[in-house]
Amino acid sequence: MTMYINSNVSIYKVGFYIKLLTVLAGSFVVGAFPVNAAPQPQSVVEDSLSSSSSMEQVTSVSQLSDVKPTDWAFQALQSLVERYGCIVGYPDKTFRGNRALTRFEFAAGLNACLDKIQELIAAATADFVKKEDLEVVKKLQEEFAAELASLRGRVDALDVRTATLEKQQFSTTTKLSGEVIFSLASAYGAYPGPRRNAAPFNTSRTGLGPFADTTPGRDAEVVFNNRVRLKLLTSFSGKDLLITGLQAYNFGGGAGSLASRLGSLSGTLGYGDGVFGTASNVRLAYEPQFGTTNPSTLGDAPGANNSVGLYKLLYIFPVASKLTAFVGTAAEVDDAFPAIVPFYGDAQEGISRFGQMNPILRISGGTSGIGLASAAGLIWNVSDEIDFRALYGSVNANLPNNLGFPGTPLGAGLFGGSYVAAAQLTIKPSPAFDIALNYAHSYHQINILGLGETAVAVGAIPNVAPTTPVKLDSLGLTAAYRITPKVSLTGFFFYSFVNAASRIDAGTDILSYMGGIHFKDVLSTGSTAGILFGQPPARVNTSGIASQLPTRENAKPYHLEAYYKYRVTDNISITPGLFVIFNPEGFSGNPTVFVPVIRTTFTF
Numbered sequence: 025m026t027m028y029i030n031s032n033v034s035i036y037k038v039g040f041y042i043k044l045l046t047v048l049a050g051s052f053v054v055g056a057f058p059v060n061a062a063p064q065p066q067s068v069v070e071d072s073l074s075s076s077s078s079m080e081q082v083t084s085v086s087q088l089s090d091v092k093p094t095d096w097a098f099q100a101l102q103s104l105v106e107r108y109g110c111i112v113g114y115p116d117k118t119f120r121g122n123r124a125l126t127r128f129e130f131a132a133g134l135n136a137c138l139d140k141i142q143e144l145i146a147a148a149t150a151d152f153v154k155k156e157d158l159e160v161v162k163k164l165q166e167e168f169a170a171e172l173a174s175l176r177g178r179v180d181a182l183d184v185r186t187a188t189l190e191k192q193q194f195s196t197t198t199k200l201s202g203e204v205i206f207s208l209a210s211a212y213g214a215y216p217g218p219r220r221n222a223a224p225f226n227t228s229r230t231g232l233g234p235f236a237d238t239t240p241g242r243d244a245e246v247v248f249n250n251r252v253r254l255k256l257l258t259s260f261s262g263k264d265l266l267i268t269g270l271q272a273y274n275f276g277g278g279a280g281s282l283a284s285r286l287g288s289l290s291g292t293l294g295y296g297d298g299v300f301g302t303a304s305n306v307r308l309a310y311e312p313q314f315g316t317t318n319p320s321t322l323g324d325a326p327g328a329n330n331s332v333g334l335y336k337l338l339y340i341f342p343v344a345s346k347l348t349a350f351v352g353t354a355a356e357v358d359d360a361f362p363a364i365v366p367f368y369g370d371a372q373e374g375i376s377r378f379g380q381m382n383p384i385l386r387i388s389g390g391t392s393g394i395g396l397a398s399a400a401g402l403i404w405n406v407s408d409e410i411d412f413r414a415l416y417g418s419v420n421a422n423l424p425n426n427l428g429f430p431g432t433p434l435g436a437g438l439f440g441g442s443y444v445a446a447a448q449l450t451i452k453p454s455p456a457f458d459i460a461l462n463y464a465h466s467y468h469q470i471n472i473l474g475l476g477e478t479a480v481a482v483g484a485i486p487n488v489a490p491t492t493p494v495k496l497d498s499l500g501l502t503a504a505y506r507i508t509p510k511v512s513l514t515g516f517f518f519y520s521f522v523n524a525a526s527r528i529d530a531g532t533d534i535l536s537y538m539g540g541i542h543f544k545d546v547l548s549t550g551s552t553a554g555i556l557f558g559q560p561p562a563r564v565n566t567s568g569i570a571s572q573l574p575t576r577e578n579a580k581p582y583h584l585e586a587y588y589k590y591r592v593t594d595n596i597s598i599t600p601g602l603f604v605i606f607n608p609e610g611f612s613g614n615p616t617v618f619v620p621v622i623r624t625t626f627t628f
Contacts, residue, residue: 098130100160100163100164101130101133101134101137101164103157103160104137104141104157104160104161105133105137107154107157108137108140108144109140110133110136110137110139110140130168130171131168131171131172131174131175132175134164134165134168134172135172135175138161138165138172141153141157141158141161195258197258197259197260198256198257198258199256199258200256201254201255201627201628202252202253202254202255202626202627202628203251203252203253203255203371203625203626203627203628204250204251204252204253204625204626204627205250205251205252205310205371205623205624205625205626206248206249206250206623206624206625207247207248207249207251207308207310207621207622207623207624208246208247208248208621208623209246209247209249209289209308209619209620209621209622210243210244210245210246210247210289210619210620211243211244211289211290211292211293211306211617211618211619212243212617212618212619213243213293213605213608213614213615213616213617213618214240214241214242214243214292214293214294214615215240215241215293215294215295215608216240216613216614216615217239217240239294240294241293241294241295242292242294243292244289244292244293247289249273249274249275250272250273250274250330251271251272251275251310252271252272252273253269253271253335254269254270254271255267255268255269255270255336256268256269256270263341263342264339264340264341264342265339265340265341266338266339266340267336267337267338267352267359268334268336268337269334269335269336269337269354269395270327270332270333270334270335271326271327271332271333271335272327272331272332272333273312273327273328273330274329274330275287275288275311275315275316275328276288276291276315277291277296277300277301277302277311277314277316277317278300278301278302278314278316278317278325287301287315287316288301288302288304288311288315289306289307289308289619290302290303290304290305290306290307291304293306293608293617295479295608295609295614296479297479297481297482297483298479298482298483299482300315300317300319300482301315302314302315302476303475303476303477303478303481303482304477304478304479304608304609305378305477305478305479305560305581305583305605305608305609305617306605306617306619307376307377307378307476307477308375308376308377308619308621309370309373309374309375309376309377309379309380310370310371310393310623311377312325312327312328312392312393312394313386313389313391313393313394313396313474313476314389314392314394314396315328316328316329318396319389319392319419319433319434320396320420320422320423320434321423322430322433325394326394326395327394333394334354334395335354335393335394335395336352336354336355336356337352337354337355337395338350338351338352338354338355338359339351339352343402346404346405346406347402347403348403348404348405349400349401349403350399350400350401350402350403350415351399351400351401352399352400353395353398353422354395354396354397354398355395355397355398355399355417356391356392356393356395356397357385357386357387357391357397357399357415357444357446358381358385358391360399360401360403360413360415361385361413361415361446361448361460361462362411362448362450362458362460363380363381363382363385363502364382364450364458364459364460364502364504364514364516365380365382365502365504365514365516365538365540366504366512366514367379367380367514367540367542367554367556368380368381371623371625371627372552372597372599372625373552373554373587373589374554374556374585375587375599375601375603375621375623376583376585376603376619377476377477378538378558378585378603379538379554379556379558379583379585381502381516382460382462382500382501382502382516382517382518383477383500383518383520383536383561384446384462384464384498384499384500384518384520385462385500386474386475386476386477387444387446387464387466387473387474387475387496387498387520388417388419388442388443388444388466388468388473388474388496389419389434389442389474389476391476392419392476396419397418397419397444398417398418398419398421398422398438399415399416399417399418400415400416400417401414401415401416402414408452409451409452410449410450410451410452411450411451412447412448412449412450413447413448413450414446414447414448415444415445415446415447416443416444416445417443417444417445417446418437418438418439418442418443419434419441419442419443419474420432420434420435420436420437420440420441420442421437421438423435423436423437423441424436426440426441428469429469429470429490429491433469433470434469434470435469441469442466442467442468442469442474443466443467444464444465444466445464445465445466446462446463446466447462447463447464448460448461448462449462456505456507457503457504457505457506458503458505459501459502459503460500460501460502460503461500461501462498462500462501462502463497463498463499463500464496464497464498464500465495465496465497465498466495466496466498467493467494467495467496467525468493468494468495468496468525469493470490470491470492470493470494471483471484471485471488471489471490471492471494472484472494473520473522473534473561475561477536477560477561478560478561478562478581479609480534480562480563480577480610481561484522484534485522485523485524485530485532485566485570486530486532486566486570487530487569487570487572488524488530488569488570492524492525492526492530493524493525493526494522494523494524495522495525496520496521496522496523497520497521498518498519498520499519499520500516500517500518501517502514502515502516502517503515503516509544510543510545511541511542511543511544512541512542513539513541513542514539514540514541514542515537515538515539515540515558516536516537516538516558517536517537518534518535518536518537518561519533519534519535520533520534520561522534528568529567529568530566530567530568530569531566531567531568531570532563532565532566532567532570533563533564533565533566534561534562534563534564535559535562535564536558536559536560536561536562537558537559538556538557538558538559538583539556539557539558540555540556540557540558540585541554541555542554546588547590548590548591549591550591550594551588551590551591552588552589553586553587553588553589554585554587555585555586556583556584556585557582557583557584557585558582558583559580559581559583560581560583560605562577562580562581562610563577563610577609577610577611578610578611578612579607579610579611579612580607580610581605581606581607581609581610582605582606582607583603583604583605583606584603584606585601585602585603586602586603587601587602587621588600588601595626595628596624596625596626596627597624597625598622598623598624598625599621599622599623599624599625600621600622601620601621601622601623602618602619602620602621603619603621604616604617604618604619605617605619
C-alpha cells in the first residue's frame with residue numbers, strides 16, 4: 025500500500041483503499057491529499073497548496089524533514105517504510121506543518137504498512153517479510169490499538185454512507201445546470217396615438233382588421249422580471265446528448281388587447297403587434313416571443329406566470345465520424361445553427377432581441393423561447409474550416425387536427441401546417457474570421473413572419489386578410505472578425521421574399537442588417553462590452569395588391585445599443601445597458617424609444 029502525506033489538506037490515502045481518504049479528511053488537522061484533489065479552504069489548513077504541487081515516492085521517513093525521528097515508534101516505522109516503501113511526501117522532502125505527527129496520523133502511516141505487509145503475505149511472498157518486522161508490527165499495533173480501531177470504525181461508517189449515497193444519487197448519466205435572470209427594465213417614448221405618420225397599424229394595409237389598435241400608449245413603469253431555467257444534460261453512450269430544459273418566468277404579453285397592452289414593455293408603449301402585443305422593435309433579449317400565450321393553440325405558454333414548463337427537449341447523436349443528427353419536440357433553431365454574432369447569449373451578452381442573432385434564425389417562431397418548434401436535422405463537420413447544417417421544423421407537430429383560424433392558427437401535424445426548412449454553411453477562412461451563409465424556406469398558415477422583432481411580422485403582407493397563408497424565401501449572411509483576441513467586429517444581413525401562398529397576387533420584401541464591435545476582458549477578466557447599430561426587420565418593397573395603396577410606413581426603424589457585462593464571479597454577472605429605437609415600427613412621427621436595462625444572471 026501507499027500513503028500520501030500533505031499537511032495542507034486533511035486527507036490520507038492508504039493504498040487503493042480510497043474510502044479511507046474521505047474518513048481521514050474530516051478527522052485530522054494535518055494530513056494528506058490525493059494528487060487530483062482540490063485544495064481545501066485555507067481555514068482548514070496552515071498553508072495554501074499550489075496547484076502545481078506534486079507528490080513523489082520516497083523510501084525513508086527521515087526524508088520527511090519536519091517529522092522528528094526521536095522516539096522508538098518513529099524509528100520502527102522508519103524501518104518498515106525503508107523496507108516496504110509505503111509513505112509518499114513532497115519532492116522538497118518536507119512533510120509541511122512543521123510539527124510532529126499526531127498519534128492518529130502516525131496510526132494511518134502504520135496502517136499503510138500493515139496493509140502492505142498483508143498484501144505480500146497474501147501474494148505468497150511471505151519469505152520477503154522478515155520475522156523481526158512482524159514482531160515490530162505487533163508491538164506497534166498494541167501501542168496504537170485505539171487509534172487503529174478508530175480508523176477502521178470510520179471506514180465502516182463510510183461504507184454505510186457510501187451505500188446511502190449510491191442509492192440516493194440523482195443520476196449516473198445526467199448533469200444538472202441552471203440559470204437565473206433578475207431584470208430591471210423600463211421603456212420611454214410611447215406611441216402618441218393615431219396622428220399623421222405615427223400609426224403603427226393600418227387596418228386596410230396590414231390586414232389586422234379588428235385587431236388593429238390605435239389607442240395611445242404610455243411610458244412603462246420600472247419592471248422587475250425573472251426567468252429561471254434548469255437544464256438536464258444526459259448522455260447514454262458518452263457521445264450522445266439528451267437535453268431536457270425546464271423554465272419559469274413572469275414576463276407578460278399575450279393574445280387579446282388587454283393582455284398585450286398591460287403585459288409587456290412593447291404593449292404598454294403601444295408598439296406591439298395587434299394580436300400578442302409582443303412582436304415589436306422594443307423587445308428584451310430574454311423575453312419569450314409570445315409572452316404568456318402558446319400561438320399553436322392560443323392556450324397558456326409553458327413556463328408562463330412562473331409555472332414550470334418544458335421549453336427544450338432535444339436529442340443529439342452521432343451517425344458517422346463527421347456526421348451528427350438531432351431530433352426534438354421542443355427546440356430552437358439556434359440549438360443547431362451557430363449564431364456567430366458575439367452579442368449572442370440572452371443571459372450574458374446583448375440585452376435586446378434584435379442584437380442577438382440574424383433574424384433568419386427566428387423565422388416561423390424558430391427562437392420562441394418556449395420550445396415551440398419540433399425539429400430534426402443533420403450536422404456535417406466537413407473539416408475544421410467548413411461546417412454544414414440543415415433542419416426541418418414544424419411549430420404544430422403535436423396537434424392531430426387542423427381547425428384553422430382561430431382554433432389552430434399555425435396548423436396541425438408534422439407536415440400539415442406551418443413549417444421551416446433551413447440550412448447554414450459556416451466557413452472559417454482563418455482562425456480569426458467566421459462567416460455563416462443561411463437559406464430558409466418556410467410556410468406560414470396565417471399572415472405572419474414569426475420573427476418577434478417588429479410589429480410588421482403580424483400582417484406581414486399589406487392589404488390582405490390576416491388568415492392568408494404566406495410563404496417565405498429568406499437569405500442571411502453573418503460574419504465575425506476578431507481584430508485581436510479581445511476585440512471583434514461583427515454584423516449580419518437579412519432579406520426575405522414574402523408572398524401569399526394562396527392564389528392572391530400579393531407580396532412584400534423584408535430587410536434587416538446590423539453591425540457592431542465587441543470587447544472582452546473590459547476593466548476586469550471575463551467582463552465584456554458591446555456596441556451595435558442596425559435596422560430591425562422592415563418592409564422595403566410590395567407587389568400585387570399589396571402595393572395598390574401606398575404603404576403607411578414613411579421611415580426605417582434604427583436600433584442603437586450599448587451594454588457592459590461585469591463578471592462578479594464565475595457564476596454571477598451584472599449587465600447594465602441601454603438600447604434606443606429611432607422611428608419605432610417605421611414611422612417618423614413616433615417618438616424615439618429608450619429602454620434602460622439592468623440584468624443580473626446567476627449560473628450553476
